[in-house]
Amino acid sequence: MNSIIDLRSDTVSKPGEGMRRAMASAEVGDDVFGDDPTVNLLEERAAALVGKEAAMFVPSGTMANLIAVMTHTRAGDEILLGDQCHIFNYEVAGAARLAGVQSHALKNTEDGALDLADVEAAIREPNIHAPRNPLLCLENTHNRCGGAALEVSTMDGLAELAHRHGMQVHLDGARLFNAAAALEVPAARLARECDTVSFCLSKGLGCPVGSLVCGPADFVREARRNRKMLGGGMRQVGIPAAAGLYAFEHNIARLADDHANARLLAAGLAELGVFEPNVPQTNIVVANVRRGSLEQWVGAFREQGVLAVPFGRGRMRMVTHLNITREDIEEALRRVRRAVEAVAV
Numbered sequence: 001m002n003s004i005i006d007l008r009s010d011t012v013s014k015p016g017e018g019m020r021r022a023m024a025s026a027e028v029g030d031d032v033f034g035d036d037p038t039v040n041l042l043e044e045r046a047a048a049l050v051g052k053e054a055a056m057f058v059p060s061g062t063m064a065n066l067i068a069v070m071t072h073t074r075a076g077d078e079i080l081l082g083d084q085c086h087i088f089n090y091e092v093a094g095a096a097r098l099a100g101v102q103s104h105a106l107k108n109t110e111d112g113a114l115d116l117a118d119v120e121a122a123i124r125e126p127n128i129h130a131p132r133n134p135l136l137c138l139e140n141t142h143n144r145c146g147g148a149a150l151e152v153s154t155m156d157g158l159a160e161l162a163h164r165h166g167m168q169v170h171l172d173g174a175r176l177f178n179a180a181a182a183l184e185v186p187a188a189r190l191a192r193e194c195d196t197v198s199f200c201l202s203k204g205l206g207c208p209v210g211s212l213v214c215g216p217a218d219f220v221r222e223a224r225r226n227r228k229m230l231g232g233g234m235r236q237v238g239i240p241a242a243a244g245l246y247a248f249e250h251n252i253a254r255l256a257d258d259h260a261n262a263r264l265l266a267a268g269l270a271e272l273g274v275f276e277p278n279v280p281q282t283n284i285v286v287a288n289v290r291r292g293s294l295e296q297w298v299g300a301f302r303e304q305g306v307l308a309v310p311f312g313r314g315r316m317r318m319v320t321h322l323n324i325t326r327e328d329i330e331e332a333l334r335r336v337r338r339a340v341e342a343v344a345v
């Protein structure tokens, strides 16, 4: 049982014994020279898992998305994306500053998708006045939309529309394996019609660090140049890559447990009459607070040893992960009940 039940994010998960042993015994080399056998194996397995030709290991999901945007576009282009997506909200406008592109944010539907008609209307006619629209970015699962898992048909429909207009599609699949687990479809099928896809090792997969950018071999070759430019070329990085290989074997099949724990948490919160949680499809619980201030509630939870994060106006987020057991959720709910009694609004 954890003394502090940390539900701020699945990024807070810590590597266990098995993963640490795999890291300690990893064969390594200089990855900038392509010499690290563990990284090479990780990239090969990652590409196969998402059904792409090639993959590249990068330090973070933010860098993965930035490199994808940079590699798909030229400075002065315009990308289309959802107004709730991570690239638009949480990546410090790197696409603008570092890739030099303008973002046209379209209203996300509640389930994390985009309206086909909105996308079509946003695509500009070729015109001397207009920026080019080479790229549509999607996100699955959708973090701000409560970890929503976008169905194959939704993914395919949006990709088909983009391709019909000569655009490429990048999928921010930071939690793609959560979507695959929730929908019971292979990750590769969800990503099939997307040209490129990135995913994180450092979230539900429980690794200390790392993400992958996957796509066609020629795209990944060019992406390696951009990674080097951004300072993301690393050396004996087989050590964290070994954690990724370990996670592919041990931590994908268990994601459904996190989803069950999130549903349990949401159901328990709903009973208290103060919070309006989503019905989680994956490992993210987002709850509107009906009474009192958000800061007061996050503080009251913390007093009881339950960590949550503010997540937009009047909303908090809690995320389950591999260090959180069913018993932790039951205990978290007991503590939240005490917080509600202590605050008594």
Ligand SMILES: *Cc1c(COP(=O)(O)O)cnc(C)c1O
Pocket: 059, 060, 061, 062, 063, 065, 086, 087, 139, 141, 142, 143, 172, 174, 175, 200, 202, 211
């Ligand atoms: C966490 C996250 C990222 C970025 O990952 P970092 O490794 O934290 O930079 C990108 N997209 C989504 C949807 C995420 O949840």
